[in-house]
Structures are given as C-alpha cells and as structure tokens.
Amino acid sequence: MTTPLESATEPTSQSNSDEIARREFRLFKWGTLLALALGCAWPLTLNLVDPDLWGHVQYAQDWLAEGQLPRTASHTFTAEGYRWINHENLAELALAFGHEHLGGTGMLVAKCLVGMAVVLSMVWIAVCRGTNPYMAWVWMLVVTTNLQPFFLLRPQLLSFVYCALVLVILDRAFCHWHEQRTVRWPVVWMLPVVVALWVNSHGGFLAGVAIIGAYLGGRILELIINRKNVAWSKAGHLALVGVACLAATLVNPYGLELHRWLATSLTQPRPEITEWLAPHPSDPVFWPWLAMLGIAGGSLLATSKRRDWVEVVILLLVVWQSAMHLRHVAFVSLLCGYWIAPHFQSAMGCLLPSESTNGGKFALSPWMRRSAVIALLVVIALQSFALDERLKRFPVDRGLYPVDAIQFMADRHLDGKLVASFNWAQYAIAALAPDVTLAFDGRYDTCYPTEVVDMHFDFLLGEANGKRWRGPDSGPIDGRRVLKYGEPELVLIDRLYEHPRSIMRAEGEKENPDWVLLYRDRVAEIWGRSYRFDDPTSPDYMPLSQRVQDPSPREGEVPWPALPIRSESNQLASENPQAVQSDVQL
Structure with a gap:
C-alpha cells in the first residue's frame, strides 16, 4: 500500500529523472555536432609546405619593396626582360601579410578558419534546403576529405573561397526560383564584384565564370521553356549580369593581355605537372574522389527531393573536368558540398530521432547515457589535442x-x-x-x-x-x-x-x-x-x-x-x- 508521502514524491522523482535525461540528450546532441565539426576541421589543417609558397611570399615582398607591380620576370637569368603576367597578385599579398604578421602557425590557423567558414556556409545552405544538421555535417566529412590534398597555403585557397561565395550568392539569389521564378537582384549583382576580386587572385576564376555562365544560362533557358509568355525582361537582366561578370575579368593590371596568355597557356598540354593529369589510383585523392562521386550519384538517383537540372548539369560538367585534370577535384567537392546534402539525407532516410521521440530522452539506461556522453567528451578532447598539435607545426x-x-x-x-x-x-x-x-x-x-x-x-x-x-x-x-x-x-x-x-x-x-x-x-x-x-x-x-x-x-x-x-x-x-x-x- 502506497502512503500519501510516497505518492507525492514519485512524480517529482520521475520529473527530475526526465529533466536529467533531457539535459544529457542535449549535451550529447551538441557534442555530436562538435565532434563532427572537429572531424571536418582535421583535413583543413594540412600542414605540408607547398613548393611555391616561398616564391609567392617573395614576389609580394618585392612588389611592396619596389612600390610598383613588376611587369617583367624577376630573379631569373633566362627570361630577363620577358613579360610577366602574374594572375595571383592579391593572393600573394595575403600570403606575404600572413608571413609577416602571423607566422607559420598563425597562417595555418587562419587557413583552417577560412576552410571552416566555407564548410559552415555549406551546412547553412543545406539546412536552408531542409537538411538535418547532423546529416549535413556527416556529408561534410566526405567533402572535406576530398578537399584535403588541395588545402595547402597557396593562391588556390582564394579560388575555393570565391567559388564558395559564388555558390552562396546563387543559392540565396534564386532561393524562391522554383516556386515563384523570382530573383533577388541586389544579391545576384554581387557576382561581378566577386569575379573582379577573383581574377586578380588566381587563375581558377575561369572555372567561376564558367559556373556562373552555365547557371545563369540554365535559368534563362528555364524561363524560355517553362513559360508561355516568356519574361524577356528577366531573361535580359540575367544575361546582363553574365555580361557584367565577363567584363569584370578585365579589371586586372594586364587587361586583355591576361586573356590572350590564358588562351595560349590552356591550349598547351602540361604532362609534367601532376595536377594537370587525370586522376590515377596511385593518387591520394583518387579513392576519396571516387567514393564521393559514388555517394553523390547514388543520392541523386535515390532522392525523393526535386532535382535541379541546372545544378546537375553543372556538376556533371565539372566532374568531367576533374576526370581530365586532377586539380578540378576540389571544385567538384565544393559543388557537392552546397548541392548534394539534401539528396544525401533523402537517400539515406531519416536516421536520427527527433527531439520529441521518447519525450526527448535516450532510450538507454542512465549509466549507458552517461557513458556515451563521457565517451563523446573524450573523443572531442582527443580531436582538439590532435588539431592543436598539427596547427603548431609547419615543418620543412x-x-x-x-x-x-x-x-x-x-x-x-x-x-x-x-x-x-x-x-x-x-x-x-x-x-x-x-x-x-x-x-x-x-x-x-x-x-x-x-x-x-x-x-x-x-x-x-x-x-x-x-x-x-x-x-x-x-x-x-x-x-x-x-x-x-x-x-x-x-x-x-x-x-x-x-x-x-x-x-x-x-x-x-x-x-x-x-x-x-x-x-x-x-x-x-x-x-x-x-x-x-x-x-x-x-x-x-x-x-x-x-x-x-x-x-x-x-x-x-x-x-x-x-x-x-x-x-x-x-x-x-x-x-x-x-x-x-x-x-x-x-
């Protein structure tokens, strides 16, 4: 027989137990997100020295010391007086600034933070498209693993940043496209500004211009195909944005001369340069790249979400380029990071319980819940220690x-x-x-x-x-x-x-x-x-x-x-x- 005192204390005890379980569940959820984020950070802390880093810093220092941009080859006796078209000026200035004010460790930390900012923007876009944050972070592990071989201190980093900006701008500018065919024009007009910066930072701007052109061209084609009364003013406006992006490529110290050099350079094979060769099974990036393509392709086939044919076509074109040139694998990774996560979740199914499941608490005994939380905290501590050790060393x-x-x-x-x-x-x-x-x-x-x-x-x-x-x-x-x-x-x-x-x-x-x-x-x-x-x-x-x-x-x-x-x-x-x-x- 239950006494009145016992009956009064049982609900209170049960309530306290439920509150503790909910706290442990929240701690485990946030801890899992942190562990996934730290797992994504690890590939971005790659501390290998790029052979060209010394030169990038030196050329920027020469420019600053002389007070003007060198127009002819320097530090050479075989090309003295020969024209020099340096398409990486802003990147070299950034690297020289980092060397002068941050040092090796500071540059590695800054590189990791820049990379994580790109990854966070991918997660943000994925969540905006209806993806569970956990599934988004799991997909980011695949993306960052493929970015790792290319994530050195080199001008190519700015190409990754600008490509990320372009993809964010396109997503936000066309976020209501499929429902209402509307465009956020103030956002889309940021594209030429990004291109003007990109053209002075790295030759990867050509990939950016190609992605922008294909994306805007695809949207114009949709307007023509899907509407009885074609919105010619909207199509013309999009075309004008594309023309402005092309014009922005002329905002560089060399004008059209840069484009003439690129036209000549890109038509010449470069079998001596590894990054311009096709991926090979002996390359460290080959199997992660193949796995990413397999997961992305399977996700697009199995998804129940709407597939954006413009995004799919662009992704296939860049995949084709990556199959020809190893260095384009990084751009495939970026596109997959922004566009595949919702389809990945749909294909995988909803694997994570919602907060309302079981009243928001673990379906585990208290000691198992606490053991799981402790194990997760140990994992986070080990990840943090490993990251710290790697970021402290920039060895030659x-x-x-x-x-x-x-x-x-x-x-x-x-x-x-x-x-x-x-x-x-x-x-x-x-x-x-x-x-x-x-x-x-x-x-x-x-x-x-x-x-x-x-x-x-x-x-x-x-x-x-x-x-x-x-x-x-x-x-x-x-x-x-x-x-x-x-x-x-x-x-x-x-x-x-x-x-x-x-x-x-x-x-x-x-x-x-x-x-x-x-x-x-x-x-x-x-x-x-x-x-x-x-x-x-x-x-x-x-x-x-x-x-x-x-x-x-x-x-x-x-x-x-x-x-x-x-x-x-x-x-x-x-x-x-x-x-x-x-x-x-x-």
Whole structure:
C-alpha cells in the first residue's frame, strides 16, 4: 500500500529523472555536432609546405619593396626582360601579410578558419534546403576529405573561397526560383564584384565564370521553356549580369593581355605537372574522389527531393573536368558540398530521432547515457589535442627539401646563375636572392618562354617515355642544353630524378670536365663550374677539404621558411665533421 508521502514524491522523482535525461540528450546532441565539426576541421589543417609558397611570399615582398607591380620576370637569368603576367597578385599579398604578421602557425590557423567558414556556409545552405544538421555535417566529412590534398597555403585557397561565395550568392539569389521564378537582384549583382576580386587572385576564376555562365544560362533557358509568355525582361537582366561578370575579368593590371596568355597557356598540354593529369589510383585523392562521386550519384538517383537540372548539369560538367585534370577535384567537392546534402539525407532516410521521440530522452539506461556522453567528451578532447598539435607545426622536411644544401651554399657564399630542380627553385630564390638568379621556377609560362620551359624539363625528365609535350620551336630533346643556355654557374638537383644525375655524372667524368661536384647528400647535389671552383687561381676556388659528401640520412625538420642561417664561418663543416671529401657513392 502506497502512503500519501510516497505518492507525492514519485512524480517529482520521475520529473527530475526526465529533466536529467533531457539535459544529457542535449549535451550529447551538441557534442555530436562538435565532434563532427572537429572531424571536418582535421583535413583543413594540412600542414605540408607547398613548393611555391616561398616564391609567392617573395614576389609580394618585392612588389611592396619596389612600390610598383613588376611587369617583367624577376630573379631569373633566362627570361630577363620577358613579360610577366602574374594572375595571383592579391593572393600573394595575403600570403606575404600572413608571413609577416602571423607566422607559420598563425597562417595555418587562419587557413583552417577560412576552410571552416566555407564548410559552415555549406551546412547553412543545406539546412536552408531542409537538411538535418547532423546529416549535413556527416556529408561534410566526405567533402572535406576530398578537399584535403588541395588545402595547402597557396593562391588556390582564394579560388575555393570565391567559388564558395559564388555558390552562396546563387543559392540565396534564386532561393524562391522554383516556386515563384523570382530573383533577388541586389544579391545576384554581387557576382561581378566577386569575379573582379577573383581574377586578380588566381587563375581558377575561369572555372567561376564558367559556373556562373552555365547557371545563369540554365535559368534563362528555364524561363524560355517553362513559360508561355516568356519574361524577356528577366531573361535580359540575367544575361546582363553574365555580361557584367565577363567584363569584370578585365579589371586586372594586364587587361586583355591576361586573356590572350590564358588562351595560349590552356591550349598547351602540361604532362609534367601532376595536377594537370587525370586522376590515377596511385593518387591520394583518387579513392576519396571516387567514393564521393559514388555517394553523390547514388543520392541523386535515390532522392525523393526535386532535382535541379541546372545544378546537375553543372556538376556533371565539372566532374568531367576533374576526370581530365586532377586539380578540378576540389571544385567538384565544393559543388557537392552546397548541392548534394539534401539528396544525401533523402537517400539515406531519416536516421536520427527527433527531439520529441521518447519525450526527448535516450532510450538507454542512465549509466549507458552517461557513458556515451563521457565517451563523446573524450573523443572531442582527443580531436582538439590532435588539431592543436598539427596547427603548431609547419615543418620543412629535410628529407624532401634541400635544407642542408641551401645552408651549404649560404655558408660558402655561392652566388651566380643557378639551375635548380623545379620544385626547389622558389625555395632557392627566397633563400639566396639577390646573390643567385634562377634558370627556371614554378611561375612556369607566366614569365618564361616555352623554349626555357622545355629545356628545363628536358634536363629534369628527358623523354619521359614519350609523355612529354614540347613547343614547336624548342628543337629536339637535349638534356644538356640547360647547362649552356645563359651560361649558368651552379646546378642544384634533386637526387630522386635519375636523368639530371646521369647528365651531371657524365659531365664530371670527362677528361677536362666543365662541372665539378661541390656537395652531395641523400637529398641533393650541387655542381659548380670547373673554371670557377676547381681552378686554384680562381678567387672562388673551393679546395677538396671544403667540399661535402655526406652519406648520412637527412632526418628531422625545420620550421618554415627554413631559410639559411647566415654566418661568416663554415658552419656546416664544423657541425658535421664526418662530412668531408670522400669517394662515397650515394
């Protein structure tokens, strides 16, 4: 028999238990969102050093120091006075600002925050389109995994930001299109402003203009097809926006010259540049890309939501481009991030319970609920620790970059005209300019004639099993031509490439060699002109005791930018007593 006191306390006890359960459920919900967000942040914290980062910072610093935009090639002896069309000016200024005021760690943090802002805008658009936030964040894990290989500190980051802005603008401007065929004109007229900024930041603006043109053209076509009385004024207004976006591409320091250069550059194959090749199963991005396409395609097929044929057509076109050129995978990821989440949820079904289910509480015992919350908090703590550790390091790997070889050149005051491996050239510019000028670097054909581009890859790759593309005026493949053109005095080669190693080895084994080995380690070799470094009467003569052959592995890392420590003493030799002249063949 229940006493009055017991009957009065039972409802109160049950009410307290329900309130605790609801709090635990809310905590678990928000914790799950945070864990998913941190999972999306991890790919965006990639802290690998892009080989061109040194150059981007250096060119912006040169511009600021000189007070005017350089119009001809700098830091080079093979293209002196040749026109330079730099389509990444704003991005380089941003990178130089970050280097000056934020440092390596600050730049990584800023990059991650920019990436997360893009992801948050994707989630916002997805929720506006009726997607459950949990399902949206789960889909973002797929998107950010595909963005990761491209999310380095490089001008391409601004292309991702501008592409995100374009997609947000289009979504908000046409959010009532299917129901009412209305357009928010003040919003859509922001597009030309974005294009004007984009054209001065990165060559990816061409993709943006193509997406805008296809999107506006598709909406105009819908007006023509779906209306008995075509709204010609609305169609004309959309066409005018498209024309304004095209005109905005002329808002750059070079005017039409930029477009002429692009027309020439984009019609030339680039088999030497990995990002311009088709995705291959050996590429890190290949399988995530294939998985994303499979999930996106399945979602579009199985969805019960309205499919926007304009978005589907644009997505298919960009997927086609990504199948031809690896670098376009990033744009497929962005389009999927903004357009696929509602269809992904529809295809997957409603997997998450609503707040009203079971009165908003776990269908679990109290100890299981609390164990789940504790486990989630542990996961969040581990994620936060991992992110913190990754963001604190911006390492230059001594096994991938010629950190020790560059230090050797600085210690020995080696100057003059340098032929450097493609991926190391801009590091050499930042570390050794103005004492050293380069034969060729990562600016490619923005400031180098085709003849110079081809002779460098002749030296680096040779025939490459017939996979090369060369200009019609470049003549036959000749790997030794780069050693004569412009009379270079130094050569820095990456030992991963056998072709330049064999050329330099043959040069050094001649009876009267033109080149002599000055430095060799597991990563790099430095060769110098014999008349300058092997002649005892030369002021630059380097005796055998000062030349280095060091067979030890190049382990460890140094913080970016890994510039050499300038010293009057022979620092490298004193720190590495075993690194003396020897006959060791590495």
